[in-house]
Amino acid sequence: MALPYSEQDLALFRDNPLGSHTTLDDIRENFDFLDDWESRYSYVIDLGKQAPRIPEAHRTDDHLVHGCQSQVWFIYHLDAGKGTLQVLVDSDAVIVRGLAAVVMTAFNNQPLAHIARFDMEALFAELDLVRHLSPTRGNGLRAMVKRIQATAAALLPA
Amino acid sequence: MSTQRIFDVASVRQDFPILHQSVHGKPLVYFDNAATAQKPMAVLAAMQAYYESINSNVHRGAHTLSDTATAAFENVRQQVARFLGAREAAEIIWVRGTTEAINLVAQSYGRSQLKPGDEILVSQLEHHSNIVPWQMVAAQTGASVIPIPVNAQGEIDQTAYAGLLSPRTRILAVNHVSNALGTINPVKAMIAQAKAVGAITVIDGAQATPHVTVDVQDLDCDFYAFSGHKVYGPTGIGALYGRRAILEAIPPWQGGGEMIERVSFEGTTFNHIPHKFEAGTPAIAEVIGLGAALDYLQAFNTTDLHRHEQALLRRAVELSEGIEGFQAIGTAANKVSVCSFVVEGTHPSDLGTLLDHQGFAVRTGHHCTQPLMARFGVPGTVRASFSFYNTLEEVDRFFVALDKCIRMCR
Ligand SMILES: Cc1ncc(COP(=O)(O)O)c(C=O)c1O
Numbered sequence: 001m002a003l004p005y006s007e008q009d010l011a012l013f014r015d016n017p018l019g020s021h022t023t024l025d026d027i028r029e030n031f032d033f034l035d036d037w038e039s040r041y042s043y044v045i046d047l048g049k050q051a052p053r054i055p056e057a058h059r060t061d062d063h064l065v066h067g068c069q070s071q072v073w074f075i076y077h078l079d080a081g082k083g084t085l086q087v088l089v090d091s092d093a094v095i096v097r098g099l100a101a102v103v104m105t106a107f108n109n110q111p112l113a114h115i116a117r118f119d120m121e122a123l124f125a126e127l128d129l130v131r132h133l134s135p136t137r138g139n140g141l142r143a144m145v146k147r148i149q150a151t152a153a154a155l156l157p158a
Numbered sequence: 159m160s161t162q163r164i165f166d167v168a169s170v171r172q173d174f175p176i177l178h179q180s181v182h183g184k185p186l187v188y189f190d191n192a193a194t195a196q197k198p199m200a201v202l203a204a205m206q207a208y209y210e211s212i213n214s215n216v217h218r219g220a221h222t223l224s225d226t227a228t229a230a231f232e233n234v235r236q237q238v239a240r241f242l243g244a245r246e247a248a249e250i251i252w253v254r255g256t257t258e259a260i261n262l263v264a265q266s267y268g269r270s271q272l273k274p275g276d277e278i279l280v281s282q283l284e285h286h287s288n289i290v291p292w293q294m295v296a297a298q299t300g301a302s303v304i305p306i307p308v309n310a311q312g313e314i315d316q317t318a319y320a321g322l323l324s325p326r327t328r329i330l331a332v333n334h335v336s337n338a339l340g341t342i343n344p345v346k347a348m349i350a351q352a353k354a355v356g357a358i359t360v361i362d363g364a365q366a367t368p369h370v371t372v373d374v375q376d377l378d379c380d381f382y383a384f385s386g387h388k389v390y391g392p393t394g395i396g397a398l399y400g401r402r403a404i405l406e407a408i409p410p411w412q413g414g415g416e417m418i419e420r421v422s423f424e425g426t427t428f429n430h431i432p433h434k435f436e437a438g439t440p441a442i443a444e445v446i447g448l449g450a451a452l453d454y455l456q457a458f459n460t461t462d463l464h465r466h467e468q469a470l471l472r473r474a475v476e477l478s479e480g481i482e483g484f485q486a487i488g489t490a491a492n493k494v495s496v497c498s499f500v501v502e503g504t505h506p507s508d509l510g511t512l513l514d515h516q517g518f519a520v521r522t523g524h525h526c527t528q529p530l531m532a533r534f535g536v537p538g539t540v541r542a543s544f545s546f547y548n549t550l551e552e553v554d555r556f557f558v559a560l561d562k563c564i565r566m567c568r
Contacts, residue, residue, distance in 0.1 A: 037182065037515050038515075038566070041512065042566055045566060045567065069507045069522070069523055070505050070537065071537065091505075092505050092537065093505035093507045094504070094505065094508050094567050095507070095508045095511055095512075096505075096507070096508075
């Protein structure tokens with residue numbers, strides 16, 4: 001999946017606030033504070049809106065994650081020097097984009113080995129998000145995480 | 159009917175135990191009736207009573223229980239024959255549901271009759287279960303499956319249909335009512351046109367049987383299929399009506415017990431219709447449950463039920479006009495109580511999730527009609543499908559909830 005990124009594309013990865021400006025601890029704190037489903041969903045949806053959109057040119061079939069009711073795309077950029085990954089996940093559904101924002105926050109600018117081993121189920125359980133996911137949506141989310149983790153694992157130096 | 163029950167939605171709701179519960183802390187509003195309908199207590203009781211008092215295999219035992227079970231089972235076949243307006247019970251074949259019924263016709267009639275160059279016409283409105291079985295038999299026989307286009311209202315384009323009919327047309331397979339949009343199709347006229355070119359007609363009645371009165375003799379179709387679970391009966395049972403002359407002429411589909419007259423290694427002869435098409439032990443309790451469901455429905459003047467459903471639909475259409483960016487998918491003049499839509503700037507799956515949190519059960523997605531979704535250029539829709547046990551107040555609350563969901567998404 002060698003992607004010819006333009007300068008603008010690279011800026012999207014660089015300027016993504018999720019996983020840099022916004023950290024997992026920020027999300028945890030906010031979740032502690034929000035106690036009804038409506039404010040939690042609104043927060044997740046807003047998080048999703050912080051992420052840059054994947055440009056149309058990169059919304060190709062090979063960047064599609066299968067198993068989701070909505071369309072979900074995934075692209076990444078490897079910082080070879082640091083051995084860290086930047087990921088962009090986008091969807092035409094706002095809730096999926098919000099859940100993807102949590103995933104991006106957990107993965108962005110993290111070492112490949114950390115990403116490959118990360119226990120996303122545990123994070124979603126901790127945030128009490130899994131309970132709110134229908135089996136179909138949950139599967140889409142799992143497919144998305146699995147795809148990113150497999151990508152990270154494949155990029156790890158042997 | 160002598161002891162007719164007056165339709166009253168409040169009293170009817172008492173017959174459906176499942177409706178009285180909370181989901182995510184909110185009272186359940188069940189608007190996914192096109193996927194499957196809920197079951198009245200009478201159906202549950204009939205199945206329980208069957209297992210408690212007469213369970214035994216049908217058509218087999220030389221004992222009292224088996225005779226009682228067989229009589230009850232065959233009684234429901236009579237009842238279904240009357241429900242569909244068939245000439246006789248032998249024209250009713252038990253199947254698991256509409257899907258199995260269509261596969262039976264495709265594999266028995268289609269596989270034995272179709273030749274290369276033959277055409278099977280299906281509409282763009284069809285459920286996948288009225289497309290894929292035809293594609294499979296087309297691949298086996300060299301026939302081809304031709305889609306009849308649908309107009310912007312979600313109606314089958316009748317001019318295009320007339321243009322597609324030819325002596326090559328061997329089968330017309332269309333739904334009586336569309337599951338995704340609710341369109342009631344003019345199947346009677348379409349059947350007559352198909353007959354005129356010598357084609358046989360297969361009508362998918364899965365969504366029609368809950369909402370319109372069906373009479374297969376008046377329609378003059380060759381096959382008519384429906385699913386028990388959509389007419390308030392159990393899952394795992396449905397029926398296929400087939401015209402006697404055709405059923406007698408075509409080969410059985412599945413082989414096994416029940417469907418034979420005599421088996422030897424020199425050769426096997428098959429049972430009469432309908433048993434020739436019913437290999438194996440049937441879903442006896444489910445047949446009994448289906449009978450109870452039809453009894454339940456027929457205790458009412460069914461037009462009262464349909465009138466209430468139409469009132470729900472009208473209210474929904476009215477309230478939808480107040481929702482910014484609301485786009486109804488399927489605006490046929492003639493439709494059942496199905497409200498399928500998209501809302502600008504939102505994805506159906508988002509709306510489905512957020513509605514669920516407010517207690518509303520709706521279906522989102524392609525509704526097993528991907529060619530139709532492609533026709534409308536949408537990834538899917540939100541579908542609220544109403545039953546006679548739904549209330550105007552539920553519809554009102556739905557649009558308040560929907561408005562809230564939309565504001566959360568934007
Ligand atoms: C129009 C239509 N045809 C066929 C089917 C398939 O019915 P079943 O799944 O009961 O076999 C359905 C069910 O959703 C339907 O709505």
